[in-house]
Amino acid sequence: MTTKSWRPVRKLVRKLGPVWVVRRTHHNHKQTGYFKFPTRRNRKYVGNLIANELISYRLAKLIDLNVANVELAKIRGRRGVVSIARPARHLYSWNRLHRMKGSAIHHLDHPEQLLRTFVFDVWICNVDRHGGNLITFPRGKRYGFYLIDHGLALDGALKWRKRPWNSSYWTNVWRYNRHYVRGLLSYVRNYRQLVPYIKQIQRIPSRDIEAAIDAVPASILDYENRQKIKKMLLYRQRNLDWIIKKWAKEGNKSVRDVQKHVSESSETETVQKQQQRVKQNKRHGKKHQVFSKPPRHNKQDHSTFGADYLYYYYS
Ligand SMILES: Nc1ncnc2c1ncn2[C@@H]1O[C@H](COP(=O)(O)OP(=O)(O)O)[C@@H](O)[C@H]1O
Ligand SMILES: [Mg+2]
16 A cells, blocks of 8 residues: 555644644655544534535636645544645745745745635635635745635635525625735736636536535535535626626725725835825826725634735726
């Protein structure tokens, strides 16, 4: 046998339940993984954890997103999923890279992948794409990244927020999404930038989406929930363009809003630059609007909205 079974080496205590660090040897290479499994607590808050992780992983693969390989595993009698770490010498969470290097986005070799990620997260209703769920690694002189942790997407998001999939709540991205990785909102300048990624998702044949869901064994996902996730994904796929257009439109705030938040901003320099640009445009009589989202602090999630501002110029 060329693959040894996973061996737990450490336990991480996490808000929604334990994550075990596990190791194995696979074709003579050592692998590290992170094992999560259903518990009474996470079943209550995130629903079908295994299905959320497996389906999101397969969907991400359909659009060539760099996502951690996820596999079903049974370790010490518990059935769950292992998210496999990339065999890189150094792995840093997005937040860590941001702290180490300043604006992480400027160090990526393919920053546009962040846009693909954002659109994907809207599709699957991921409410948890904060800077801890995006792992970066050095590639040449720059950094690549991959996605982890889709426990709070799909059914996980519905359970966490206690809203059915067909509630209008899920078409209001500003409302349900309280996490944006730092720097993303300054990078997105207009809706048009996102269109290729929306189209890419809308072009996925429905049979491929259904196959991604059907790959989850019947013992893990029952018929009713399987049908629910299919309906949810197909509906959101069809409507992704206006959902994101609405997000872009509602990002419009007055210049005054931006000024009001300058004092609360930790990225004052960026904001000052942006204000200068607004003033210059005014002087030159250009019509402009500014996207911004006021910082929000939600006690339940401990989520914060960073001081990112999004510009949109009418053409
Ligand atoms: N594939 C992976 N590569 C690197 N680190 C990972 C991977 N999967 C999980 N981790 C690490 O384990 C932590 C917990 O895993 P995660 O899936 O985010 O669980 P939780 O739902 O508790 O946030 C992550 O914050 C990250 O540090
Ligand atoms: Mg996480």
